């Protein structure tokens with residue numbers, strides 16, 4: 001990684017991955033997993049911003065019952081842009097590609113991922129796919145929703161279905177390659193002494209996620225290919241007028257997209273396991289159960305897709321099977337929540353910002369997961385399916401859960417990533433503002449959903465207005481909450497205090513190397529000799545129960 | 546402010562009871578976790594910078610407890626949810642029929658006696674209403690929150706579902722499946738009426754031709770009667786008494802002729818062939834619109850008077866007298 005460019009005098013003390021070389025080329029052609037993580041960070045933040053603006057416009061329209069701000073068609077394009085940007089270009093890549101990329105090699109004592117150049121390729125694929133999709137969404141417009149249901153998407157919509165699908169298709173390879181890279185890295189590059197049961201839980205979570213990425217993503221790729229082919233060549237796969245089956249599309253779509261919701265949440269759970277233990281300064285409770293439950297979730301997630309089709313006319317028996325299996329996925333999730341809570345017990349709990357985010361996650365995820373049980377209950381889902389109840393459910397998990405965890409993780413590892421400290425006061429403010437704004441935005445949606453307000457409605461009956469106003473008010477607070485960290489993270493890069501190598505007093509190999517780490521991560525390959533999260537060395541072990 | 550929509554169907558109370566149970570479970574676990582998190586965070590807050598925690602990090606007993614209790618609860622939810630679902634899925638036999646055609650962006654409703662409505666549906670309370678629904682374009686979903694009733698209307702097939710209103714009133718009808726630009730305009734009202742009011746409503750207005758009569762015309766227009774002519778040696782099987790009864794297929798299987806079967810036999814006749822007949826029937830895919838199909842089905846159903854309660858489905862229904870139109874159009 002040496003270059004001939006001059007090293008400036010700003011920070012001459014020790015070479016790190018940020019000052020190892022300069023210039024745009026040194027970033028765009030890097031194969032350093034840490035720099036690629038930064039590239040991803042910028043990219044997903046950009047897509048998040050686009051998705052966020054779209055969300056703000058959706059909430060603006062819903063402030064009043066009449067469809068008075070946008071034309072119906074424009075509104076439909078906006079919520080489609082919101083969903084596609086957030087799901088495919090933010091939530092799916094966010095934690096694995098940013099934090100996972102940065103941390104997996106550091107946590108297992110490796111110099112890089114197994115395939116550094118493939119890693120760079122996967123970033124390019126995300127950027128190219130994302131820009132194609134964005135261009136299609138903004139220039140051409142697409143009004144199918146992120147779910148692309150047929151035959152609307154294949155025959156009736158006049159949006160840019162094919163181009164958007166191409167964008168998502170390309171980005172899918174990014175996800176597959178990242179998953180592949182993680183699996184190979186975790187199998188072959190762990191430092192001496194780092195057995196599977198000594199591996200940090202973050203890595204277990206990434207491993208489980210990678211399995212889904214590799215097995216699931218090809219299915220969505222093929223499905224979108226079929227949608228495109230049907231639209232262009234009228235193959236008649238999904239079009240009933242030609243003897244096709246529109247519900248077949250739903251099976252294929254959810255066969256990926258249900259597991260994909262776990263691509264979004266497993267990494268978040270992985271982050272929380274790290275945060276809770278670090279700020280309780282105590283070994284995590286039930287290490288094996290948390291690790292095992294990640295794998296159980298990954299496996300079960302492939303068996304429940306039919307719960308999105310309880311009212312589409314699938315057979316009663318299929319409904320029963322998908323219902324019970326959906327309940328079963330809740331159990332490993334519950335196990336995690338209980339173990340995190342127990343980790344706090346008799347801990348030495350420090351309320352720093354990452355922990356605030358983590359505790360927020362636990363609350364919101366628990367609530368989101370419990371509301372999933374409503375939907376898995378056949379008789380009840382008939383009523384709430386495709387209403388705002390569903391919207392509230394998945395936002396509790398994907399926004400309340402995944403984004404809380406992502407931000408918690410960003411705060412926790414920011415000193416390592418940037419070598420700087422963020423302002424403690426403002427960071428606590430942001431955690432509270434986000435938590436409050438979030439609940440105000442999405443809690444009313446459970447109520448309005450049960451009252452019967454369907455999702456994807458441009459205008460709605462007047463009796464739903466009060467709850468929608470609350471939701472829009474909450475969204476404004478939430479939006480501010482997200483801007484605060486953006487501002488102070490950027491601010492801290494220039495003005496923040498230098499971070500110590502291990503500012504939290506945490507275990508984990510990533511804290512045993514300088515902040516920011518040198519390009520090769522470790523000066524000497526570390527050797528692991530004990531269990532993970534060994535905060536209590538020298539103390540007697542107390543067993544419960 | 547209301548937290549529940551009006552309970553106006555025979556399912557509504559059952560769905561709400563399950564909902565309340567789940568709210569209790571959710572409240573219990575949210576409070577449990579919330580309280581524990583807050584209490585632990587306060588009770589065990591770090592008091593000095595070099596404090597070290599007590600190393601409590603595993604308990605097989607606890608892991609078993611918090612696996613088994615959620616498991617037990619989810620099993621209860623599963624069975625409860627399934628039992629409500631069974632109530633919703635099994636259509637009773639004494640239902641009145643309403644035929645629904647969904648298209649971007651309106652609901653067209655036809656009553657058996659020929660009354661037609663647009664984005665409005667009048668039904669009596671206390672009697673099951675059976676909807677046979679078809680879509681002319683994309684997927685829509687027939688949703689009446691006050692009835693806790695929803696069913697997707699998928700193009701290319703019939704969706705059959707039922708409800709029973711219990712309380713007179715005017716209730717929202719929504720399209721719940723996103724169907725394009727004016728999805729949120731695809732709304733209407735369901736009027737649940739006392740039987741007396743309903744009879745008065747039926748008596749008012751000019752219903753025109755009954756659905757079955759309209760179907761009988763189409764039967765001739767499309768020359769169905771040339772083969773299904775109900776005469777010895779006809780090229781196709783007689784359709785009298787078919788609906789609701791067992792049909793033996795050429796592959797040896799037996800199916801019950803329901804709406805889905807009849808529809809398939811018209812648009813894709815080669816899919817299931819009746820034993821003993823040649824494969825000569827042409828497909829009518831694309832030639833008969835959704836409303837026409839519904840009328841034909843209503844006609845074919847009218848050839849099978851409902852079996853008296855308790856009668857076995859296999860007993861052949863008496864063949865109805867041939868309709869005059871049929872004779873008239875014989876070539």
Ligand code: HEM
Nearest residue numbers: 261264265307308326330369372373375376385386394397
């Ligand atoms: C505790 C386990 C969970 C259960 C039992 C559960 C159950 C369900 C069910 C049955 C549905 C379909 C409801 C319907 O459309 O009528 C659903 C929708 C959804 N869930 Fe969950 N869920 C769980 C966890 C999650 C997680 C972890 C995520 C995301 C990270 C998630 C995200 C979603 C999304 C995105 C949808 C709706 C997608 C759409 O229609 O656009 N769920 N959930």
Ligand SMILES: [Cu+2]
Nearest residue numbers: 258305307308
């Ligand atoms: Cu799902």
Ligand SMILES: [Cu+2]
Nearest residue numbers: 720722724728
């Ligand atoms: Cu619709």
